[in-house]
Amino acid sequence: MRILRLKFIVFFIAVVAFFINDVNGQRFLGAVALGGNLSRLNGDEADAGLTYNKLGMNVAAAVILPFGKNWDLTLETSFSQKGSRQGENPGNDYPWKYNLRLNYVEVPLLVHYIDKNIIRAGLGMSWGRLVSYKEVEDDGNLTPYTDVKKFADNDFSAVADVMIRLFHKFHLNLRYSRSVVPIRTRQFTYIPTSPPDPNAPGVTRVWERDQFNSVITLRLVYIINENLSERE
Numbered sequence: 585m586r587i588l589r590l591k592f593i594v595f596f597i598a599v600v601a602f603f604i605n606d607v608n609g610q611r612f613l614g615a616v617a618l619g620g621n622l623s624r625l626n627g628d629e630a631d632a633g634l635t636y637n638k639l640g641m642n643v644a645a646a647v648i649l650p651f652g653k654n655w656d657l658t659l660e661t662s663f664s665q666k667g668s669r670q671g672e673n674p675g676n677d678y679p680w681k682y683n684l685r686l687n688y689v690e691v692p693l694l695v696h697y698i699d700k701n702i703i704r705a706g707l708g709m710s711w712g713r714l715v716s717y718k719e720v721e722d723d724g725n726l727t728p729y730t731d732v733k734k735f736a737d738n739d740f741s742a743v744a745d746v747m748i749r750l751f752h753k754f755h756l757n758l759r760y761s762r763s764v765v766p767i768r769t770r771q772f773t774y775i776p777t778s779p780p781d782p783n784a785p786g787v788t789r790v791w792e793r794d795q796f797n798s799v800i801t802l803r804l805v806y807i808i809n810e811n812l813s814e815r816e
Contacts, residue, residue, distance in 0.1 A: 611650075612647055612648065612649055613647070613648035613649075613650065613656075613807055613808065613809055613810055614645070614646070614647060614648070614807070614808040614809060615644075615645070615646040615647075615648055615658075615660075615805055615806060615807045615808060616644070616645050616646075616805070616806050616808070617642070617643070617644040617645075617646065617660075617662070617757060617803045617804065617805040617806075618642075618643055618644075618803060618804055619642050619757065619801060619802050619803025619804060620639060620640060620641060620642055620801070620802060620803075621638075621639070621640040621641070621642050621664060621665060621666060621799050621800070621801050622636035622637075622638070622639060622799070622800045622801075622802075623636060623637075623638040623639075623640060623665075623666040623667055623668065623797065623798065623799045623800075624636045624637055624638065624668055624798050625666075625667065625668035625684060625795050625796070625797065625798070626762075626795065626796040626797075626798050627766075627770070627793040627794050627795040627796060628668050628678070628682070628684070628770070628793075628795055629676065629678035629772055629793065636798070636799075636800055637668060637669050637670065638666065638667040638668050638669050638684070638685075640664070640665025640666055640667065640685070641663065641664075641665045642662060642663070642664050642665070642801050642803055643662060643663050644660050644661065644662030644663070644803070645660070645661055645662075646658050646659065646660035646661070647659050647660075648807065654697055654698045654699070655695065655696065655697060655698070656695070656696040656698060656704065656706075657693075657694075657695055657696075658692075658693070658694045658695075658696060658706070658708075659691070659692075659693055660690075660691065660692045660693075660694070661689070661690070661691055662689070662690045662691075662692070663687070663688070663689060663690075664687075664688045664689075664690050664712065664799070664801075665685065665686070665687055665688075666685075666686040666687075666688065666797050666799055667683075667684040667685045667686050668682065668683075668684045669682060669683045669684065670682045670683075678772065680721055680722035680725075680726060681720075681721075681722050681723050682720070682721055682722075683718075683719075683720045684717070684718070684719045684720075685717060685718045685719075686714060686717045686735065686767075686797070687714070687715050687716045687717065688712035688713060688714055688715065688739060689712065689713050689715055690710050690711065690712040690713075690739075690741075691710065691711050691712075692708055692709070692710035692741075692743055692761075693708050693709060693710070694706040694707065694708030694743060694745055695707060695708060696745070696747070701749065702748065702749050703746065703747070703748055703749075704745075704746070704747040704748075704755070705745070705746050705747075706743075706744075706745040706746075706747075707742075707743065707744055707745070708742075708743045708745070709740070709741065709742060709743060709764075710739075710740070710741045710742075710743050710761060711738065711739075711740055712738065712739035712740075712741065713737065713738060713739075714735055714736070714737050714738070714739065714767075717730070717735055729770055729771075732771075733768060733769070733770070734768070735767050735768045736765075736766070736767045736768060739763055739767050739797055740763065740764050740765050741761040741762060741763050741764060741797065741799075742761065742762055742764050743759060743760070743761045744759070744760045744761075745757065745758075745759045745760075746758050746759075747805060750804075753806055753807045753808070753810050754804065754805070754806055755804070755805040755806075755807065756802075756803075756804065756805075757801070757802070757803040757804070757805045758800075758801070758802055759799075759800070759801040759802075759803070760799070760800055760801075761797070761798075761799045761801070762796060762797065762798045762799070763796035763797045763798070766794035766795055766796060767795055767796065767797060768794075768795045769792055769793070769794050769795070770792065770793055770795055771790060771791070771792050772790070772791055772792070772793065773789070773790050
């Protein structure tokens, strides 16, 4: 895992260096963004489906470097809330109420292609630093698993991003991100049913799952000093 993180950092620096070398006198743009996240924790056993069940805040400031006629490099700093939640669900392997909040400061780096000054579509990577968290299991009646194993301090994510111009310098931003390395490995214990399962009476099953952040972000973005005529 350490090797993968090192490769990510080297790649991150190499991309920045490549595009800075290709600036050719282009001016920087600034942007601010405000919106929210819909999150889930892949591997938490709290949701057997694909429901994004945790709402959080996403606030960001960014520097945008245009290069060529249709390309941008965006370096962003954001405060991003992630996590997971579930009501009591006796049908799940994990049947108790669950509520997790993860607060990150993130630094995404993205390359966007601009189509007709209307749509920006981009890909990139993001490094997130965990600044705080709160994990509550069964309304506090169960000891949080973080008492056994903490979440990783760093979250490395792949990012896909689309921005659509709404009016003048205002854009609607839809983003998807997912961790590329686990943020924690958790051990689960399946408690025998009552009455016992006739096929496996009294059997306790123990297994482990790697956990990953998966986030859908919707934001309003304002590009402060954008000049549309430069790309017409």
